[in-house]
Amino acid sequence: MSRQLITFELGEQSLGVDIMAIREIRAWSPATPLPNVPAHVRGVVNLRGVVLPVLDLSMRLGWGLTDPSARHVIIVVRIGDQLQGVIVDAVNDIVTIREEHMQPLPDVGSNEASGFLEGLATVDDRMILVLDLEKLTTEIKTSASLAEAA
DSSP, X not given: OEEEEEEXXXXXXXEEEEGGGEEEEEEOOOOBOOTTOOTTEEEEEEETTEEEEEEEHHHHTTSOOOOOXXXXXXEEEEETXXXXXXXXXXXXXXXXXXXXXXXXXXXXXXXXXXGGEEEEEEETTEEEEEEXXXXXXXXXXXXXXXXXXX
């Protein structure tokens, strides 16, 4: 069995997320900050009348704060019954991965970022870190509730 991933860049890394979770890809627009939310929640944006929490993926993975510019994009993903925005540097392409080509993460000790990954996939000569969206947003569900109230 195979699955399709949208791949994107975050710094020097190639990451991927299941294409079925993607709702849209939109240009960067500044987020309205919210008080008392984790540092990786950049705020909310208005998506055609829907308040959309925006997550700084680099910060969430422990790779540092993103300084968004016009070249950045927001990937809108559905996680459970809620839409979330994820800031990335650039979207690359769609790749098809066969399940048997997914590699488990090597055991390299305690690493916060590895807790958000489903596995690794090799496409041509590049390694793609495959995100587990459910794990990525576990902590921010409370923040998303705050965003809905805003």
